[in-house]
Amino acid sequence: MEDDSDKTPCKYGAECFRKNKEHLANFSHPPKAKRKSEEGKQESKTKKTKLEHFFKPSGSSAVEAENSSSEKEETSTSKTPGDEPKDDSKSDNTTEDVEEDGDTMETVDVKDDIKNKFKVEMPQDFYDLWEFCKDINPGKPSDALLDTLGLQLVGPYDVLSGAFRKHKGATPCYVLHWRYYYDPPEFQTVVRGDAEVQHHLGYYRDDPKELPAFVGSNQAKNGCNIYQQGGNLFAAVKLHIDKLTKSVKDKKKLETIKDLGTSLMTFAKKKDYCLDLKSKSMLARNKKVVTKTFHGAGIVVPIDENDVGYRELPETDAGLKKMLKKIVDSKRDDERMAHFDPLQEIITFVQFANDECDYGEGLELGLDLFANGSPIFHTATRNLLTVAYSLLGRDEFGEIIEAHLDDRRKDNVSQLS
Numbered sequence: 001m002e003d004d005s006d007k008t009p010c011k012y013g014a015e016c017f018r019k020n021k022e023h024l025a026n027f028s029h030p031p032k033a034k035r036k037s038e039e040g041k042q043e044s045k046t047k048k049t050k051l052e053h054f055f056k057p058s059g060s061s062a063v064e065a066e067n068s069s070s071e072k073e074e075t076s077t078s079k080t081p082g083d084e085p086k087d088d089s090k091s092d093n094t095t096e097d098v099e100e101d102g103d104t105m106e107t108v109d110v111k112d113d114i115k116n117k118f119k120v121e122m123p124q125d126f127y128d129l130w131e132f133c134k135d136i137n138p139g140k141p142s143d144a145l146l147d148t149l150g151l152q153l154v155g156p157y158d159v160l161s162g163a164f165r166k167h168k169g170a171t172p173c174y175v176l177h178w179r180y181y182y183d184p185p186e187f188q189t190v191v192r193g194d195a196e197v198q199h200h201l202g203y204y205r206d207d208p209k210e211l212p213a214f215v216g217s218n219q220a221k222n223g224c225n226i227y228q229q230g231g232n233l234f235a236a237v238k239l240h241i242d243k244l245t246k247s248v249k250d251k252k253k254l255e256t257i258k259d260l261g262t263s264l265m266t267f268a269k270k271k272d273y274c275l276d277l278k279s280k281s282m283l284a285r286n287k288k289v290v291t292k293t294f295h296g297a298g299i300v301v302p303i304d305e306n307d308v309g310y311r312e313l314p315e316t317d318a319g320l321k322k323m324l325k326k327i328v329d330s331k332r333d334d335e336r337m338a339h340f341d342p343l344q345e346i347i348t349f350v351q352f353a354n355d356e357c358d359y360g361e362g363l364e365l366g367l368d369l370f371a372n373g374s375p376i377f378h379t380a381t382r383n384l385l386t387v388a389y390s391l392l393g394r395d396e397f398g399e400i401i402e403a404h405l406d407d408r409r410k411d412n413v414s415q416l417s
Contacts, residue, residue: 114156117164117174119396120188122156123203123211125232125273129153130160132234132267136260148253148260149240154178154414155190155202163416172415173407175400181410182224184295184367185389185397187216190233193240197221201229201236206285206300208396213285216297220410224371226297231279234268238275291364294321294371301360301392310360311353314346320368328374336376343380350384354391363388370401378405 007028133144193199198220203212215236229236289298303309330336366384369377389398
């Protein structure tokens with residue numbers, strides 16, 4: 001018998017479905033006898049118990065998931081973006097004194113601080129927009145665009161403003177700060193807009209170790225769709241201004257918007273930012289998208305010379321949406337169980353795909369279940385995405401999705417409120 005004592009124990013233990021030689025050579029697994037025993041016990045469980053591994057029943061647990069979230073929330077539509085008082089005048093985008101994570105005071109580079117808190121690095125346009133806003137409103141750069149454009153800088157910008165340092169409540173969960181209900185781990189909110197529809201702008205990146213692929217927008221009250229808004233924040237804000245100029249009728253307000261737009265474009269051109277809706281890098285990235293997913297932004301995964309890395313789901317988007325709707329709309333657990341069988345079959349196909357290194361299929365299905373929004377699929381979403389992100393080397397996204405599913409809110413998404 002091969003000695004596995006020097007190998008790293010596989011994190012999936014007896015449930016590991018991977019059979020490739022490289023994995024088996026590097027990781028240890030329970031003895032076959034033990035695995036067969038565990039498999040036998042699994043097979044002896046009722047179908048309902050097996051099913052509950054992937055979804056929450058329609059009864060109290062699903063309802064409690066909604067209610068527990070609602071109890072934590074206060075409706076944000078009654079707030080305006082400026083409701084949270086801040087004093088940004090002492091902010092500095094080079095260094096920051098950080099004390100919320102410990103008793104001792106230390107000075108750290110603010111870029112590293114943001115990366116440590118939010119698990120991802122902010123691009124240069126993030127900091128340049130802050131400088132632009134400081135020129136407009138030195139005391140409160142976060143609110144510089146609020147009166148004219150209805151936009152407020154949030155999320156990681158609260159590190160620059162000093163809002164986290166001044167926060168006296170419980171330690172925030174940074175990766176959930178301004179993370180809206182339908183924001184996948186790939187999306188990081190940095191600007192909020194109309195609170196009524198929960199409009200927000202954020203960076204979308206395919207890999208947490210890479211800079212963003214584009215700036216996207218979402219209206220969480222209207223669903224999961226993410227729309228491309230340009231390759232940087234200046235392009236996204238310019239697009240927002242262009243839309244406002246077509247809808248605003250008041251001449252004085254329209255003039256103010258246009259003046260701000262001119263200032264923004266002048267600043268952006270000095271910094272050599274592309275203000276096109278589709279930058280060259282975005283067009284190049286779009287060619288690498290293997291599938292659009294329900295949210296529309298698409299996913300990119302490594303594909304090798306043998307075309308290994310992604311395989312299509314054995315169901316169309318339309319068919320999968322109908323399948324999920326039947327599960328959600330079921331009135332009884334036995335009815336839901338019957339409707340869940342086709343989805344269980346797809347999950348099994350994902351396990352085979354993972355074993356053959358087509359990791360993109362599990363990522364797609366997990367993101368589609370997340371985009372559906374029903375708490376019924378949270379367990380399956382967690383299982384699919386944590387495995388997919390681990391296999392793809394995107395562990396930071398795995399941490400984010402776990403935190404989000406533990407506290408997924410439809411309102412009150414600021415961790416400072």
